[in-house]
Amino acid sequence: MFELEEKTYQRLRPTLPPGKFALIRGEDLVGLYDTQEAALSAGTERFGLTALFIRKVGDEVMVVTAPALSLGILRAHPQPVLPG
């Protein structure tokens, strides 16, 4: 969904200050912010309700553990046995 923004971010990344939150739209860096909330607020005030692309400069890919989800067994259950 954000291929262009991702490319823009990767292109600009070496020049951006680590720890700041970059708001990117298309090929443009809209702004750098101290917090994610500030970036969200500024982006929404400017563009309205639209999906925004925000990255914390220098942030790594988050690693998540969710065994039931990754194994596809979130709602797995046997046929219930009625008592009596």
Next chain:
Amino acid sequence: MPILNQYYRAELNLPDGRSQQIPAAQALQLQGPLVEVLVTPPAVVLEALQKRGDQLPELVKGHALIDTGASVTCIDMEIARQLQLAEVGTATMQSATHADVPTPVYHFALVIQGVGLRFETARGMGATLGAQGIVALIGRDALSTCLLVYNGATGSISLAL
């Protein structure tokens, strides 16, 4: 302190077409600890929309499953698109059976209906949950500020913030 006390009930469809209520303990075991939630954009986005005088988005109602095995809260990606949630990073799932596929990370809030419990997650993971009949998984990031009691014997849970 808002507290949710929830008892579970379910019906089993019998082969003859009738249905029969099953015990609460079994209902909880079958359904898992589901809670009714509203999914919303984060508070700062709603405030910014109000400042602009824009209409607020229609919030999405559905069931969320409390999953103490999930390290972070997850949201169905279709709903994330519907609510125009901001993508604030990427995540991969640590799994022995699946290749690492980068997944979007979103900032959003879940409101548990009826009791005013509200979780805002700045880094929740996108997932495909619609087929499971749920809109979100409530993970340990949200639970980190909660007291959760799973009472399998009575078929109930209590969740306090």
